[in-house]
Amino acid sequence: MRTLSLIALALVLVSAIAHPQQATPPAEAPLPFDKWQKNGINPPKVLNSVAAEFSDEARRKGVSGICVVSLEVDAAGMPQNIQIVRCTDPSFEENSLKAVAQYKFRPATTQEGQPIAVTIHVEVSFRLYGFRGEKHQAMPIRFEFSAPPGSTSSEPDAGGVYPLSKSATPPSVVKFSDKEYGDAAFAFSGKSACDMLITISTKGKASDPQVIHCESPALERAAIDSLLRTKYLPGSLNGKAVPMRASIHLEYGDVPPKP
Secondary structure, three states, X not given: OEEEEOOOHHHHOEEOOXXXXXXXXXXXXXXXXXXXXXXXXXXXXXXXXXXXXXOHHHHHHOEOEEEEEEEEEOOOOOEEEEEEEEEOOHHHHHHHHHHHOOOEEEOEEOOOOOEEOEEEEEEEEEOOOOOOOOEOOXXXXXXXXXXXXXXXXXXXXXXXXXXXXXXEEOOEEEEOOOOOHHHHHHOOOOOOOEEEEEEXXXXXXXXXXXXXXXXXXXXXXXXXXXXXXXXXXXXXXXXXXXXXXXXXXXXXXXXXXXX
């Protein structure tokens, strides 16, 4: 069995005005996705999707995985300019492109109801159910703790929370709870990094998250939700666990974007 899912369009939609069915240059400058709501653009809707076939190579490898595909949905709701953004395994690329080429959409529209062409990302998932040798692709997430920006003291605040400093042992991730960060970050080629401030209690619980910077702002909510549900080993000072405020760098890694 194979499953397909459309990535949350609010995360990745970018418009690109173009004449439907023709490879002509854009008539107007593209509208960034963060201005869609302001301009009243209604996103396209999937009317019909086609399941991607497993290739013989993928079956031999016995792997599951996903591909993120970029495409332009033209003013007639037809897919154009279909390209691979990245795949967990190259054996999924060809059949992902073939499947997405057969999609049908209700086109995006302006406030006045005028159909326009837009660029979206679609996620194509491959699962080999019932195959005993199946290998699941794990989402590789990297972490790194550092001192809070601008921190100059190693003393605790009024609440007894210590800032991470050179004299302290930083917290560490015991078990990352991925609440859609990995899936969302996979679509952002080379722009998945987020830096957050969090407080880790002596019981390894995170609280008080604050976004310092995310390369892709659409990842902020997923990053916060994931970090709050993750299990940590608390930071320590002189061998004793203490509540600690630290900066954590979160990034999807190990699966390079397609050149």
